[in-house]
Amino acid sequence: LAEPPLVRILLVKLGPDRYRMMITLHHIVLDGWSLPILMQELWTAYEAGGSTAGLPTVTPYRDYLEWLTRQDKEAARDAWRESLMGSDEPTLIAPTADWDEAPADSREVFVHAGAALDSGLAELVQAHGLTLNTVVQGAWGLLVGKLTGRRDVVFGASVAGRPAGLPGMETMLGLFI
Structure with a gap:
């Protein structure tokens, strides 16, 4: 910078x-x-x-x-x-004991999920008045909850904060x- x-x-x-x-x-x-x-x-x-x-x-x-x-x-x-209130610690979904702080390999991966999943997700978001992003965020929350055994999962996402x-x-x- x-x-x-x-x-x-x-x-x-x-x-x-x-x-x-x-x-x-x-x-x-x-x-x-x-x-x-x-x-x-x-x-x-x-x-x-x-x-x-x-x-x-x-x-x-x-x-x-x-x-x-x-x-x-x-x-x-x-x-x-x-x-x-009540969220006093981070939620870890992977062990940190051997974390060497080295940068992780990252790249973009594009996968076509198929027409059946595409149409199923389109029906889901339309039926419930949601966005696809909301569904993905909800799925992420359910996955983190399942991995950690918690019913209450807090995570953040950045959004445009334009007044x-x-x-x-x-x-x-x-x-x-």
């Missing part, structure tokens, strides 16, 4: 009429909500020959930081303390988690 650029864009020509754009950035720069906004702005500038004159006026990130300073932090801490009352927030680029 100490060495710019914090966002890198690479355009690779794969053939006469085939290109691939790769964007590398740290999550501290942008949240997931910002990515479609960034892409729209990139394509708009690209179509305008590199000019950003056609882009809408940007609400400064400073406005969000000012809004954030006006929030009641102690009330927020109290609400979280009350919500998490609806702040003008221009829906089109701002930045980290709002």
Whole structure:
């Protein structure tokens, strides 16, 4: 993070009429909500020959930081303390005795689950008014509960924390988690 650029864009020509754009950035720069906004702005500038004159006026990130300073932090801490009361230790689902703190190998894995599972999940989320993410999070909670023998499982997920009352927030680029 100490060495710019914090966002890198690479355009690779794969053939006469085939290109691939790769964007590398740290999550501290942008949240997931910002990515479609960034892409729209990139394509708009690209179509305008590199000019950003056609882009809408940007609400400064400073406005969000000012809004954030006006929030009641102690009330927020109290609400979280009350919500998490009784959760006094981490839930470990794997032994830690031989943990050497070496980085784990990571990669993306794509698996097609099949039409039957796809349609079953679609029916489930529609019948119960849920999102697929909610179902996956619930399944994760059930799995962690089963692995640990607990009925009450607490885990977190990051979400876009964009205050609806702040003008221009829906089109701002930045980290709002």
